[in-house]
Amino acid sequence: MVGVLASEPFIEGYGDIILRSCDGVDFHVCKCLVLVVSPIFRDMFSLPHSPAANRYEGTKPVIDMQEDASLLDALLRFCYPVEPPKITNQDDFERVAGAAQKFEMESLYGRIVDSFISNNIVYPSEQYILAHRFKLHQLAIDSAEKCLDYSLSELVGQAQTPDITYLSARNYNRLLQYHRAYCDACTRLVDGRDFSWCHAEKYAFVVCPCADNDETMGIDIEVGGERGLATVSWRKWWFNHVSRIEEAMEARGPSAVNHIDVSQAAADVIASGCQRCRDAAIVELHDFGRALRWEVKNKRRMARLEIDF
Ligand SMILES: [Zn+2]
Known part of the structure; x- marks a missing residue:
């Protein structure tokens, strides 16, 4: 015929x-x-x-x-x-990818997976699984980095798909360790262990003399150009603001810094009654937020993932 x-x-x-x-x-x-x-x-x-x-x-x-x-x-x-x-569903993807594997068309895997990812909702953790299933190095790096947009519990939930059997325990663990190291590095920016990154000495919330009745704490800042631990007084409203950011990062991951809510801090600084702090607060709140976002982005760039196929 x-x-x-x-x-x-x-x-x-x-x-x-x-x-x-x-x-x-x-x-x-x-x-x-x-x-x-x-x-x-x-x-x-x-x-x-x-x-x-x-x-x-x-x-x-x-x-x-x-x-x-x-x-x-x-x-x-x-x-x-x-x-x-355009591969628009999982069944078509499995059929096309299966045929490509049958004919050992390894150089096509990247294009086939890319078509599936571009035309369907595929979570970064699922992309990471695909990267390991088809040995796609760049996709492993890119998808792991996108996983950093989620909290750890979201990430673990999204990875619970039948396809997780394609991922070895070792490579799953590597993703979780990579994520945890990044979250820890970001949390350290706001949990009081190290504020040297934010040049706190330029802010009214550190230098304003209204601090007498406020919180004091030892933080790592630069004093007179020399870095070291110094005890500075924080305005309580500022301390609470940073604590709220820390809580948001714990709940939603470090990307929470992209949506910092300054309204409570602004109300608190007005209630504190200090004109100097009040005048400086809004500009400083936004400046601090910008600096924090930059640092979080920096931690993201520095995060290193181990990959071997
Ligand atoms: Zn003040």
Whole structure:
């Protein structure tokens, strides 16, 4: 039986071999494009008794495929230098990825996974699993970094998919350690252990003399250009503001610094009755928030993930 013709670019004029789908559609394919990406196809055309050596349609070898036309069309489009097909659901993804694995088309895995991720809602932790399943180094790095946008409990919840079986305990643990190290580094910015990053000595909340009845604490700041532990007085309203940021980071992860609410702190500083603090507070609150966001971004850049496939 001569099958129905496939659509462009798999039409008669363009190919030098015919791949016939199991539902009878003929795909005229440029042999070199599939040979380059698939050792299985290379074997088909190099071994003396392979199917490709025996059957011809005119001058073109014909290979009967077990894949149906829709699957073959998608797979071949990933081989060709054309717009890759949009994979819009998990079943199609498994079919196309499974076929690519069957033909050992490793260089296509990245494009296939990318099409799936671009056209579906795929959490970063699921992307991290895909990266390890298909050995995609850059995706492992990028997806792990996106995981940092979530709290640890969100991350653990999102990773509870059937596909987690593709991830070794070792690589799952690496993601959690990477996430924890980043969260710890960010928490240290606000939990009172080290405020050297925020140049606290320039703020009214440190230098204003109204502090007499407020909180005092030892913090690590630069004093006269020399870094070291100094005891400074914090305005209570400021101390409470930082504590609220710390709580938000604990609940929602360090990305909570992108949504710092200054309204309570602004109300508190008015209630404190100090005109100097009041005049400086709004500008300083925003300045502190900006500096904190910059530091969190810096911790993100410095976070290091171990990967080996
Ligand atoms: Zn004051």
